[in-house]
Amino acid sequence: MEGVDHLAHERNKAQFDVAVMKAVWAGSRDAYELFHRFSRLVANDPEMFIPAIKAQATEEQQKQWLPLANKMKIIGSYTQTELGHGSNVRGLETTATFDPKTDEFVLNSPTLTATKWWPGGLGKIATHALAHARLIIDDKDYGVHGFLVQLRSLDDHLTLPGITIGDIGMKYGSGAYNTMDNGSLIFDHVRIPRNQMLMRLSQVTREGKYVPSNVPRQLSYGTMVYVRQKIVFDASIALSRAVCISTRYSAVRRQFGSHNGSPETQVIDYKTQQARLFPLLASAYAIRFVSEWLNSFYKDLLQRLEAKDFSTLPEAHACTAGLKSITTSVAADGIEECRKLCGGHGYLTSSGLPELSAVYIPACTYEGDNVVMLLQVARYLMKTISQLKSGNKPVGTTAYLGRAEQLMQYHSDVLRAEDWLKPNVVVEAFEARAARMSMACAQNLSKFNNPEDGFQELSADLVEAATAHCQLIIVSKFIEKLQQDIPGKGVKEQLGVLRSIYALFLLHKHIGDFLSTDCITPKQGYLANEQLRSLYSQVRPNAIALVDAFNYTDHFLSSVLGRYDGNVYPKLYEEAWKDPLNDTSIPDGFHEYVQPMLKQPLHHGRL
Ligand SMILES: CCC/C=C/C(=O)SCCNC(=O)CCNC(=O)[C@H](O)C(C)(C)COP(=O)([O-])OP(=O)([O-])OC[C@H]1O[C@@H](n2cnc3c(N)ncnc32)[C@H](O)[C@@H]1OP(=O)([O-])[O-]
Numbered sequence: 314m315e316g317v318d319h320l321a322h323e324r325n326k327a328q329f330d331v332a333v334m335k336a337v338w339a340g341s342r343d344a345y346e347l348f349h350r351f352s353r354l355v356a357n358d359p360e361m362f363i364p365a366i367k368a369q370a371t372e373e374q375q376k377q378w379l380p381l382a383n384k385m386k387i388i389g390s391y392t393q394t395e396l397g398h399g400s401n402v403r404g405l406e407t408t409a410t411f412d413p414k415t416d417e418f419v420l421n422s423p424t425l426t427a428t429k430w431w432p433g434g435l436g437k438i439a440t441h442a443l444a445h446a447r448l449i450i451d452d453k454d455y456g457v458h459g460f461l462v463q464l465r466s467l468d469d470h471l472t473l474p475g476i477t478i479g480d481i482g483m484k485y486g487s488g489a490y491n492t493m494d495n496g497s498l499i500f501d502h503v504r505i506p507r508n509q510m511l512m513r514l515s516q517v518t519r520e521g522k523y524v525p526s527n528v529p530r531q532l533s534y535g536t537m538v539y540v541r542q543k544i545v546f547d548a549s550i551a552l553s554r555a556v557c558i559s560t561r562y563s564a565v566r567r568q569f570g571s572h573n574g575s576p577e578t579q580v581i582d583y584k585t586q587q588a589r590l591f592p593l594l595a596s597a598y599a600i601r602f603v604s605e606w607l608n609s610f611y612k613d614l615l616q617r618l619e620a621k622d623f624s625t626l627p628e629a630h631a632c633t634a635g636l637k638s639i640t641t642s643v644a645a646d647g648i649e650e651c652r653k654l655c656g657g658h659g660y661l662t663s664s665g666l667p668e669l670s671a672v673y674i675p676a677c678t679y680e681g682d683n684v685v686m687l688l689q690v691a692r693y694l695m696k697t698i699s700q701l702k703s704g705n706k707p708v709g710t711t712a713y714l715g716r717a718e719q720l721m722q723y724h725s726d727v728l729r730a731e732d733w734l735k736p737n738v739v740v741e742a743f744e745a746r747a748a749r750m751s752m753a754c755a756q757n758l759s760k761f762n763n764p765e766d767g768f769q770e771l772s773a774d775l776v777e778a779a780t781a782h783c784q785l786i787i788v789s790k791f792i793e794k795l796q797q798d799i800p801g802k803g804v805k806e807q808l809g810v811l812r813s814i815y816a817l818f819l820l821h822k823h824i825g826d827f828l829s830t831d832c833i834t835p836k837q838g839y840l841a842n843e844q845l846r847s848l849y850s851q852v853r854p855n856a857i858a859l860v861d862a863f864n865y866t867d868h869f870l871s872s873v874l875g876r877y878d879g880n881v882y883p884k885l886y887e888e889a890w891k892d893p894l895n896d897t898s899i900p901d902g903f904h905e906y907v908q909p910m911l912k913q914p915l916h917h918g919r920l
């Protein structure tokens with residue numbers, strides 16, 4: 314049945330203009346055209362390295378190194394993490410000691426745990442490392458700084474003297490992440506010229522004088538802010554890819570429900586399937602829109618930094634850390650849920666889901682462990698609250714904390730299920746929940762003599778408060794997106810349905826928070842759930858078109874189950890027959906091992 318669209322009847326049900334939704338998903342018509350043209354090109358961007366040079370190198374250093382890196386004359390690895398320390402960047406042990414006699418730094422790994430461990434590209438391919446090491450001058454430790462170190466010869470790629478490099482070995486699953494040569498690296502008194510310390514943020518003079526710049530030292534963490542905001546965008550891609558596969562397959566798959574010879578029920582029509590799948594569909598859109606916002610916030614930050622305005626840096630750190638954490642966790646869990654939504658066939662490699670999961674899940678760990686990142690958000694929230702007393706009016710994503718007193722009095726006025734469709738009703742409930750959870754943490758923290766002790770003791774509550782804050786951001790940004798002018802028949806309406814699903818699903822999932830903070834009553838929680846069920850019914854006829862709007866090619870999805878034409882079974886069968894085990898009828902070793910057993914005489918004439 315080649316060429317037949319098995320999902321055509323589903324596509325005909327759509328109540329909105331899919332072409333316009335494709336442009337909304339892509340961000341703009343231009344972005345859509347660009348994506349469409351380039352979707353088959355796979356780019357291996359040497360990310361980690363180039364942004365770090367841009368952020369931390371002086372203009373002179375950038376002129377020297379960026380053309381080389383951009384033209385791939387050198388291949389760089391962002392080499393920060395060590396065997397002993399990843400999250401605790403201040404705990405890194407590699408040293409870079411200034412030698413005034415030769416005007417050089419001497420890079421050294423003093424212990425086994427100082428071995429660099431994990432950096433991508435390091436194991437086999439990188440010629441240079443942006444190595445993070447403690448700057449030591451005259452026995453004084455000035456903390457972690459970045460150094461450009463050549464690792465391998467540009468002639469024969471052999472490792473340079475004093476450097477020991479290896480690959481750290483196989484990683485989770487057998488999939489694509491194993492093509493990345495995450496590496497280990499030991500320095501044994503390796504010398505580099507002084508001008509290979511990245512000196513945009515602080516300098517070491519010829520005389521060995523340390524000159525800190527007049528900009529905040531946190532700027533040296535700028536690369537992580539950049540990469541984390543990109544990771545949020547990537548989360549929308551990974552999740553939407555899995556959702557596209559499982560939505561299409563759920564419309565193809567039938568199980569039970571045949572009456573008098575009628576077709577069985579499409580599994581997408583089961584309410585339990587909808588209650589698991591549609592919140593993920595809504596989450597993919599929600600993450601996409603918050604990533605758009607985060608990207609514009611980041612661009613604004615860059616402009617401010619150029620003008621020496623550092624005021625939004627702490628908020629940028631909190632937002633990128635928090636949203637990186639929340640969105641990668643949702644995407645990683647969501648991919649696994651999509652696998653289960655596809656039943657047994659979801660476990661086949663040809664479904665595309667096991668590979669997607671194996672490649673995606675480390676996003677919860679790299680660029681900042683997700684719990685460690687939420688604790689950073691919690692610190693920012695606690696700091697914001699502590700400054701309220703001195704009259705500091707919070708702005709941006711914490712502006713609602715400026716209305717904390719009012720939010721402490723809030724009680725939702727929802728009377729009917731439809732009231733939950735009003736964006737202001739939803740936002741107020743989410744604001745009140747987030748504010749009350751943060752205020753409760755702040756109050757409990759104040760009971761400790763040592764705030765650090767309190768922070769450790771209350772860290773589980775703080776993570777929950779940070780989660781509530783980040784979810785509020787995502788809900789608010791979805792609502793703001795819909796305040797924009799979005800043309801196209803039915804497009805805004807469909808997005809409105811997804812927005813409500815996203816918010817009410819979170820409310821349902823975290824009902825304990827909303828009830829225990831007394832923001833809503835059990836009856837109102839019940840009404841939210843009732844509304845959610847009705848929203849699932851509204852999204853059902855549009856589900857296939859909503860995943861078509863992601864505009865993913867079959868090539869990109871790499872999934873027999875997620876094929877655009879829904880022609881799943883023949884292709885699944887065809888794919889299985891490609892397995893090398895099916896090249897022969899008799900497996901290797903059969904004659905040596907299995908056949909002799911089969912030929913053994915029967916004892917007492919019985920098996
Ligand atoms: C594709 C896959 C490739 C993967 C690659 C990787 O994984 S690469 C490896 C990726 N590795 C990781 O991701 C490692 C994860 N670990 C870390 O990022 C950090 O060590 C930390 C965030 C846990 C901070 O630990 P700490 O408490 O020891 O920190 P501290 O005392 O040093 O500085 C505290 C001050 O700095 C602030 N500030 C902090 N970060 C930023 C920032 N980015 N921006 C702006 N500001 C930031 C913070 O708010 C605080 O400000 P305050 O209150 O003083 O005004």
Ligand SMILES: Cc1cc2nc3c(=O)[nH]c(=O)nc-3n(C[C@H](O)[C@H](O)[C@H](O)COP(=O)(O)OP(=O)(O)OC[C@H]3O[C@@H](n4cnc5c(N)ncnc54)[C@H](O)[C@@H]3O)c2cc1C
Pocket residue numbers: 361391392393394397398399400401430431432433495675678679680681682683684685688772
């Ligand atoms: C696939 C992959 C690619 C990577 N690529 C690179 C790269 O290119 N360059 C590079 O430099 N690094 C890279 N890394 C390393 C990565 O950045 C670190 O692994 C990551 O930052 C987590 O740090 P960790 O391993 O020290 O975890 P740990 O901090 O040891 O985490 C272990 C556990 O302790 C908990 N924990 C830690 N601190 C706290 C705390 N303060 N409070 C409460 N709980 C805490 C964590 O939540 C976690 O559950 C990569 C890692 C992976 C998996």
